[in-house]
Amino acid sequence: MSEKPLNKYQQKVVDRILERRKQGLGIDFRSIQQDKDNLISQAKHHFGHGGYKEALAAAGFDWQEIRKEASDVRKRQRHEKWRTEIIQEIQAMHARGEPLRSTDVRKGGETLRLYKRAQTVFEQGWKEAVGAALAEVGKKGEDAGVRGRINWTPEKISIEINKLDAQGTNLSYGNMLADPERRKLFKAGINLHGSWNEAVKATGIDYDEHVRKWMASHRRGGEQELTREALLDLIEERWRSGAPLNPSHKALSSALSASTRLFPPRAGTWKRAVEIASAERNLGIDYQTHVLKNIPNKWNKESIVAEILRLHETKKPLHQNAVFKNYSKLWSAANYYYRNEGGWAGAVNDAGLDYEQLAELGRNQVAEQRKSPFNDPRKLALALLDKEAEVGSRLRYSHIAGKGLENWVMKHGGIKKMRDLMEQERNALGENERLALAARAGDKRAAEQLLNANKPFILLIVNQHGKRLHYDDALQLASLGLLQAIPRFRILKGNKFISYAGSYMRNAMQREPGGTYSGSDTIRIPVYAGVKESQVGQAEAKAAKRGGQLSREAAEQISRFETVENVRKVRRVMSLDFPIPGREKSTFADFIKGTDGTEPEKTVDAKKVRAALEELKEEDPRLAEIVQRSFGLEDDEESCRQIAQSLKLSYECVRQLRQTALKKLGEKLR
DNA sequence: ACAGCCGATACCCCTTATTG
DNA sequence: CAATAAGGGGTATCGGCTGT
Numbered sequence: 001m002s003e004k005p006l007n008k009y010q011q012k013v014v015d016r017i018l019e020r021r022k023q024g025l026g027i028d029f030r031s032i033q034q035d036k037d038n039l040i041s042q043a044k045h046h047f048g049h050g051g052y053k054e055a056l057a058a059a060g061f062d063w064q065e066i067r068k069e070a071s072d073v074r075k076r077q078r079h080e081k082w083r084t085e086i087i088q089e090i091q092a093m094h095a096r097g098e099p100l101r102s103t104d105v106r107k108g109g110e111t112l113r114l115y116k117r118a119q120t121v122f123e124q125g126w127k128e129a130v131g132a133a134l135a136e137v138g139k140k141g142e143d144a145g146v147r148g149r150i151n152w153t154p155e156k157i158s159i160e161i162n163k164l165d166a167q168g169t170n171l172s173y174g175n176m177l178a179d180p181e182r183r184k185l186f187k188a189g190i191n192l193h194g195s196w197n198e199a200v201k202a203t204g205i206d207y208d209e210h211v212r213k214w215m216a217s218h219r220r221g222g223e224q225e226l227t228r229e230a231l232l233d234l235i236e237e238r239w240r241s242g243a244p245l246n247p248s249h250k251a252l253s254s255a256l257s258a259s260t261r262l263f264p265p266r267a268g269t270w271k272r273a274v275e276i277a278s279a280e281r282n283l284g285i286d287y288q289t290h291v292l293k294n295i296p297n298k299w300n301k302e303s304i305v306a307e308i309l310r311l312h313e314t315k316k317p318l319h320q321n322a323v324f325k326n327y328s329k330l331w332s333a334a335n336y337y338y339r340n341e342g343g344w345a346g347a348v349n350d351a352g353l354d355y356e357q358l359a360e361l362g363r364n365q366v367a368e369q370r371k372s373p374f375n376d377p378r379k380l381a382l383a384l385l386d387k388e389a390e391v392g393s394r395l396r397y398s399h400i401a402g403k404g405l406e407n408w409v410m411k412h413g414g415i416k417k418m419r420d421l422m423e424q425e426r427n428a429l430g431e432n433e434r435l436a437l438a439a440r441a442g443d444k445r446a447a448e449q450l451l452n453a454n455k456p457f458i459l460l461i462v463n464q465h466g467k468r469l470h471y472d473d474a475l476q477l478a479s480l481g482l483l484q485a486i487p488r489f490r491i492l493k494g495n496k497f498i499s500y501a502g503s504y505m506r507n508a509m510q511r512e513p514g515g516t517y518s519g520s521d522t523i524r525i526p527v528y529a530g531v532k533e534s535q536v537g538q539a540e541a542k543a544a545k546r547g548g549q550l551s552r553e554a555a556e557q558i559s560r561f562e563t564v565e566n567v568r569k570v571r572r573v574m575s576l577d578f579p580i581p582g583r584e585k586s587t588f589a590d591f592i593k594g595t596d597g598t599e600p601e602k603t604v605d606a607k608k609v610r611a612a613l614e615e616l617k618e619e620d621p622r623l624a625e626i627v628q629r630s631f632g633l634e635d636d637e638e639s640c641r642q643i644a645q646s647l648k649l650s651y652e653c654v655r656q657l658r659q660t661a662l663k664k665l666g667e668k669l670r
Numbered sequence: 671a672c673a674g675c676c677g678a679t680a681c682c683c684c685t686t687a688t689t690g
Numbered sequence: 691c692a693a694t695a696a697g698g699g700g701t702a703t704c705g706g707c708t709g710t
Contacts, residue, residue: 372694397680407695414682 010058017059027061086118090133158203171200171210231255235277239285245274299333301350308334308351312358319359320344373492374408381421382492384409388422389440389491395419425491432497439486447486450497451479457498458482461505463659471640471655474509481508616664622647623661626654 020027118129165171200210234255238245255273271287278285307330311318323331323344334347341350348355374380383405388395397415400406409418426434432453438446451458458478466474485501493500617624629643644654 397682401680404695410682416681 010055013055014059017055017061021059027056086114086129087133089114090130094133157199161200161203161205165203165205165210171205231273232277232280235274236281236283239277239283245285299329299337301337301347304330304334304337304347305351308348308353312351312353317361318348318353318355319361372408374405374411377412377418377421378425379492380405380408380412381418381425382494384418384422385426385437385491389437392441395422429491430496433491436486436489436497437491440489447483450486451482454482454498454501457502458505461502462509463662465506466509467655469509471658477508478505481505484508616661619664620661623657623664626658627661 017027161171235245237243274285274287277283278287307327308318311327316322320331331344335343338344338346338350341347345355345359348358374383384395384400387399387405391399395415397406400409400415409415412418412421426437429437432450435446435450435453439450458475462471462474462478466478469477481504482501485497485504488504489495489497489500613624613627616627626643626647640654640658643649647654649657
């Protein structure tokens, strides 16, 4: 803030500043730099310390203000640019037929980014952006389903109902309920009028009449609404020819609907139709004995009471909503048989229970069930661990900013706190579960460790479920199964990894060998791993030589894998170095399973194994030989088939003998 | 090497709408 | 109605960049 008069150089600088200003150029630091103007260095030179700041002051500008002004300008420019980008993108989305409602675009990913940006650029946010975008193509936001929240009033409901009616929409309860588009209106109608029926009636439409008309006009092609006479004819004819007359019979569907129209009121109309036919045509049908007896009806008061008691014993909620939803047959039966005794409540009371009390209990129970598990911060921490594994890096706020998890995280003190809790929970996990998380996050070594650590378990599963397969195949399938389980494993569910993986392993092996499993699912690896890897390697090398083209020979070698992806996948699995029963003798102990299968991970001292093996040799040298050869204790390990060939036994026989041998060894090691 | 700037993003909190 | 999800506003921090 120099009060001193300016020298001529300084004056020149000030003039240049004013000149820029006059031309509408920016006079903030950045703009000048961007224009490669030497004004800054001039100012520094002539104004000394403080440089440009001083010069600005001398020119009568406040540095802070100029800065702010400039940043505002940039912001405006940026926003202007965004504005067109956003509008273009929305139009493109609209053209692609993608949903434009804020609830849809806010779900995450690119659209969420677009949405947030629209919020900063447009004063009224997303809604305005969509409106502007669609206005350019001559449409309104409503066309894309965008609408604000609706404060429903009876008037609005009536207007909407009238609109739908004019469009020829089926206003029946079932149709409204089924259609998510109309759900809001439907719910609002029920809320404000007590029932949908009332809502429609309040609009001045006769609900029953409407539904009847609609049904009639939408009758499937060719079907004619039966006349009264035709209906009676039909009943008579069926009765005389001995055809079944019970209403559940398929051939009677149109007759049934006609009966509701011809013989109202609705309930029991079929019965009435039959009775009328019987009376007018002198058929002498007794509905009760001739028709109803054909209907397999398990319900009566007794069975209803029994069913209620059964449900009560299994602690199922018995308030009417739950029963209506879960046991609709029981519900309608009870309401029918107890129609004069208080309906469902009457039935429950008849079962000797207190309905009011049960209803209260049931409601509470349901409310409890509905409560999110995340009320427990530890559960939330587990979910976050899963999430972290899913994204594969340290969990950031943006990963959970999808509102659902975010709200819970906030409720429990923010993400920093949750990170601590996550760490605690992680430490409380078992080794397998920790490894599974790491593996899911993309840690190859963790996957490898997981395989190694569970070797005994894999062997156990292979022995139990891989009987129909070549042993080595089974081993590969089982280990693939374990790997498949990794990305789908969720800590939150509270399962042990190994029990979860078990089902994948079993599934993998139980699939038909040679079956058409392709793509990202299981691949069957038919032969010995090392051989296959070298085959694949060779094939790829040859392919590379030919500039990516596989020779016929090479293609044949790998053709079992069907696709290049599968070949790669095989390579990946191989590179995990799955431990085919080892060449190092000391690892053998790992393969002996406990006979009860409860502690497959228990390992045994190698020396003891050797002793046990010697013992076995005494008892049954053939068993010992099979074990030695199949696990390569003396020499290279051999497959069951190889051993079978040299012993002149069948493959299956050798496999069984090996199993027996392992079992015996296991017992000796106890 | 260090400080300051700046835009973007991370983080947080409170209000309001929706849901069951 | 209670529980949950969405809406929307704010401050703090990050990380790239520049000038000293």
